[in-house]
């Protein structure tokens with residue numbers, strides 16, 4: 184095995200030069216730490232695992248060239264045996280994911296609230312590894328499933344690993360970890376026929392939800408467009424639970440963690456998501472990889488909402504309840520640092536698959552709250568990883584190693600890598616000078632926050648967790664009209680796939696408690712009436728001997744009617760960085776019309792692809808050759824953010840008659856995307872069904888002046904989508 188050189192400039196820590204011309208990141212402590220475990224076969228001879236050089240890797244050893252294979256063939260046996268054992272179990276949830284390396288830096292010291300060094304020192308660049316994921320689907324499932332996205336960040340700090348294992352939604356379906364297996368069994372494919380894959384639109388999921396009122400708030404998020412992001416790079420992240428920060432004086436405050444993407448929060452349309460799932464199931468994975476590979480590094484700001492300990496009971500919801508947010512209007516999100524993802528993994532399995540996150544990986548200055556969901560998670564992660572990674576030594580896998588030394592008395596087990604010296608593996612010991620010794624707090628030893636607790640042991644849910652609907656209503660009321668329509672359509676779609684009418688009916692009662700208008704719209708689409716309240720059936724999530732009345736949801740009128748932070752309409756719309764623009768063209772295209780707009784989009788950070796009836800080169804009106812990136816056969820409008828048709832009489836005539844080109848435009852219009860055409864290309868637009876609807880549409884730009892068109896087109900792409908097109912509700916294509 185050849186290991187790579189570590190240098191401080193020019194070559195990154197893995198010795199990889201492929202990104203050098205793309206502003207490559209210098210080596211950091213984690214890339215240095217990975218380097219000795221990285222192999223590069225460039226220019227090397229092939230060997231067996233014992234280092235024996237292999238002379239023939241094409242043929243097995245046989246008794247005569249037409250004879251049987253010999254058991255003696257250790258080269259064949261080694262190769263096949265390894266292959267036979269290549270697979271490990273996928274994650275029981277969040278199986279489908281993509282990862283990347285990066286760095287984090289805090290803007291200003293957070294020493295007043297936490298002693299965590301990586302949040303104190305503005306000079307320290309902390310290496311990170313991030314894994315984004317969907318929850319329900321298997322490893323090979325589509326990226327665009329309607330689902331929550333995992334947003335797990337590992338900080339390799341100088342005090343050990345800190346994992347912030349969050350999601351792209353700030354709340355969760357359930358309030359107690361003991362319900363997690365039920366939730367996941369309900370959403371996963373049904374156990375008799377393993378259908379459907381990566382989808383919540385089926386009976387068992389909605390059966391469970393309809394009986395679990397605490398899921399109301401999360402259901403609003405999952406039915407919103409947040410569940411179908413445009414890109415991992417355009418999602419918010421949330422730690423979900425309330426955590427605890429502790430400063431050097433031992434003073435504690437509560438904290439909610441946020442990630443705010445600098446590109447804004449954007450989603451695709453549901454019809455589009457379903458199409459992307461067919462055209463490119465790796466859409467998000469590819470998008471993340473390509474962005475980092477091209478040097479367009481994704482960035483997020485870390486946000487914190489800090490609540491002083493004495494304000495714990497100041498809110499109308501319980502800070503420990505993971506189905507509640509702290510509205511940003513009540514406690515503003517302070518942006519305290521920035522994370523940049525700047526390096527793709529070298530090997531998906533070794534890094535993205537083998538990373539083992541755990542929210543119990545903390546550093547001094549960060550501690551837990553008593554959120555019962557958080558408390559259960561503290562058990563689950565290591566437990567599941569013991570099976571997934573095959574034993575107790577998975578912390579020695581390179582991606583899981585901290586950048587600081589590890590010393591303790593844990594020993595042996597399958598696949599132990601470390602060769603621990605000495606006679607002692609116990610503490611206290613005198614033979615070995617009592618090493619390794621415990622660290623004092625001053626030396627950085629972790630000391631649990633001495634929270635005072637005096638209570639009886641009970642299996643119970645706190646009454647302060649019983650308001651299930653007011654924040655669901657807050658979310659709904661904070662959505663713009665198009666967002667509300669999408670949410671309603673999502674519910675109609677999902678419940679429409681549910682076969683059992685009683686489940687649909689229970690869901691209508693459930694929804695009516697959030698909003699009668701919403702329930703009425705869904706009831707209409709399902710061809711049902713909203714039944715009278717089904718009191719005793721609604722909340723089955725109660726102990727066997729309890730009086731259901733004691734567990735009835737509290738109907739609280741939240742004091743906040745609306746929170747702007749909950750609507751994606753209010754997100755950042757100031758850039759077209761990495762937005763993909765399709766340029767439809769054919770032989771005879773007007774070069775100036777094509778190149779002026781292409782150059783302007785690229786100068787603004789967008790990506791263009793020329794799409795033509797066939798691959799190879801186009802011949803422009805001036806006989807110049809123009810490279811074609813995709814043919815109309817392979818391309819699809821759903822893989823782009825916007826589309827442009829340049830002029831050129833012959834090109835325009837070809838496209839007008841090409842059904843795929845016209846469909847491309849129709850579909851882009853349906854999905855509310857920015858569309859531009861040179862005036863000369865008007866006849867292509869006229870071949871679409873929407874040509875009569877473009878007069879007042881700010882997202883359709885037609886001009887004879889290529890420069891003016893480029894400027895207006897770029898402004899339109901920044902808007903992301905023109906949802907107002909969806910009036911009355913749907914657009915044909």
Ligand code: HDE
Nearest residue numbers: 274276277314333334335349350360363423556563564567
């Ligand atoms: Fe997880 N979760 N989870 N979860 N979770 C796992 O751990 C679990 C929850 C989250 O990219 C598993 O290594 C329980 C909330 C992410 O590798 C498992 C409960 C949030 C990932 C597990 C929850 C998350 C996981 C499966 C209820 C957002 C993927 C594989 C108490 C704050 C991490 C693994 C990655 C993965 C358990 C609820 C986020 C089984 C018991 C809430 C991002 O241990």
